[in-house]
Amino acid sequence: MGNGEDNKAKPTGHLLIAHGALAGEMLSALEFISGKRPNYQALAIDHALDVDRARRIVEDAVDKLMGQTGVLVFTDLFGGAPSNIALSLLEEKNIEIIAGVNLPMLLHSTTLADDMPLAKRALVLREYGRENIFIASEVLSGKKK
Template sequence: MVGIVVASHGSLASGMLDALELLSGEHEAIQAIGLQRGDSPDTFVSNVEDAINAVDEGDGVLVLVDLFGGTPSNAVAQLLERDDLNAVAGVNLPMLLSVVFARDEMNLSALTEEAVRASCDSVVDIRHKLFDTSDDEEDF
């Protein structure tokens, strides 16, 4: 099973795991880590590495970060020389749900692609989805 780490600014990562557990119960080999005010970037890299090692069961680890270019993604980028580690920026709850349920059936590379696909598919203009039928009418 691919391990999962959610890394973010502040408590977003722990909130995402809380929401995940609310929707689907507890899961193994998953951790949240948040960069807190006053944390040094070097300490955060070390903490991210510890989280990665804690969830690594031999099939690799996927790290989901909140924002590309921020300290959490930069910390993970410093660790990407590892062949058993991938990272995706822009974590959202649908992405997290999708990878948690797919990680037993996919390798690290496929799971990384699934994370990106799930995130893109989850962005929906609700008003358009619910009320705009003009697209449906064009199909007939």
């Protein structure tokens, strides 16, 4: 997409970046449950991949996914290579980053309005992800609802 006008009709982009095959598997699980998601992409960061090359790959994916409110980047671990590479683009691209992605937040991301501002989208999804972490024995004993 060459200019901002081209992105006004595009839904918010969602980029999953993680160590090894995790991002691809999470996207596969998401699409198994909710159907194909053209505005979602997964990238695997391999320890053998040169950091500059990895950054270019991530930057290209962000540019491809850029939607009307930007791109929300999900990473597996804050401080890990996928997160650090995404962080290097934070100032120059219209992105927000959520580190510590889980499947409930990804599923919920498919239900949010396309025009929801990126910062609000990130806050909503972070909270939803937190709310959907359970200890089974607490749920079964009635301690957590």
